[in-house]
Amino acid sequence: FDAQTRVPEVLWGSIIPFGVATIFVIARVYSRLILIRSWGQDDTWISISWVGAIVLTILNCLFTLYGTGRHITVQKPQWVTPSLKVSYCVRLVYLFVLATTKIGVLALYQRVFDDRKTRNIIRGMMAAVVLYTTPVILMYLFQCRPIYGVWESSIEKTCLNTDTIIYVAAGCSIALDIALVVVAIPRILPLKLPRTQKAALLAIASLSILVIIAAIIRFVRVTAIASSKDYTWDSYDVTTWSAVEVDVGLICAAAPTIRPL
Template sequence: MSSNGHRGQAAVVISGISVGLATITVLLRLWTRYFIVRCLGIEDYCIILALICAIGLTICIGIQAEYGMGEHIWTLTPNDISNSLKAFWASLMVYYLSLGLTKSSIILQYLRVFTTRRFQIACWLVMAVVVAYTVWTIFGSIFACVPVRAFWTREPAKCINQFAMWFTNAAINILTDFAIIILPMPVIRSLNLARRQKQALMGIFAVGGFVCIVSILRLQSLVAISNSEDPTYDNPPAATWSSVETNVGIICSCLPCLRPLLTKCFPSIFPSSFQRSADSAAACGRRAYNPDSKAQSIPPSPADSKFSSASTIRVVTVVEMHMEGSEEDQPDRNNGWTEEQCTSSTERDR
């Protein structure tokens, strides 16, 4: 293997490490949701599918490297070129599908956390954009050339301007990332919480900002590959950033769900009182606002009226566990919630 070939191997190694970290994070999330919170939601199944696609992307990158990714195209045999470009073509589908499933998982989690009417409408609108974008990018990638085989045979064909298509897709991808980050912020600001609690809660939802950074960094690699005459040589940076982007997205979507696990494993570092009530509410994965609660309830402020006329807002248990301080800070929190209240709110939700 020439020194150029190491560029392809580096892409495989980085992709393998990132997907390994994503796999560990998803497994921890599933353990938390199934054994501690005791509630697997549709968003958890979406993230499982997103991880499967991310693993598929890593496999595609490995196949590309096996057939010459990182080498100059004129040094490869026609069979190697064809196989490498086939894997590249397949990688586009699993890449876009993984992104779409990850975004959908986050939005579905929002819908379970906050039930104000206008916020839910906004979530469904963003979800519609994400679904439409995902469908378009997958079909656009499949039929980038007509006939389809021209993508890897390099025969004369009618092909979409890849520079325009990929950068349009990247722009929409970044915009939807920002929209997903911004969505819950107005609702969180309207909650009657201490500033420290609001900042902590905003930080939880803003973790996705790392994905935006990676998406922006990926743009530079697209310039080289979009209209390249030497795609096998120019592809490793784009392949690397694409894999890192999908896996960082999966990891960021899982991090807010891990607090119950951290609390269970490291109670001295992540203290959590009010365990009985939290465990009861965890059976359905959410808790309802109780107007009689003095210490733990979260009544909507007047500013929240612009989002909904509803008098309640439900906050998912795992998110509220992030908001909880130490037992000394809030000694009366058990007065706000009881196991029976949580159970009755669950039955009303059903």
């Protein structure tokens, strides 16, 4: 029983989605910089998001050094503090990457859709991303006073209930992902584009539904394992769903701009 491990699932569940997303992002950068030599705000945001995804993938893999993927009965006391530090960093980076990816997609829509009403909707959605992400990140960053109280159990500290932060962040993120699909698909249909190109854009926009599904599954899993008695074993797939949500978002953002290839 104690010898059982889910470490390979944790590692590959983070590395494979990131690897696929990286192919799309590199293709996008090559297309924009080398082929058409046009770089926009959306390209900058997606590049920033990709760098964040690198950090997130590394952190997800680091979890396996401190017990994730193994039963709670084999956990070592010296793993607790570094595991809490990694978890703290993961959630901050996760929130940052989701936000920058959404802004990158919205910046792309701003460039593609030229009618005034749609542009105003997009600006409003950008503002919504900033207005909900900034306070959530700040609340999570300063959840304990002092900050290192997050991972130090032996000191006197005052901490917020992070469950509320997680629920608010997940709800806002999922709502905005749904809004992205609702805004994009009806506006792609009337575009005067070749049939194959329009079909590709619709397919990519529809792929965003997978981001929504991954976000919902991740939220359900995080909620379910909160009361688990074997947390380090049962939480193995949370990193996978986080990776799928982040990396499929990057694919959706990068794919529409690699057509010159």
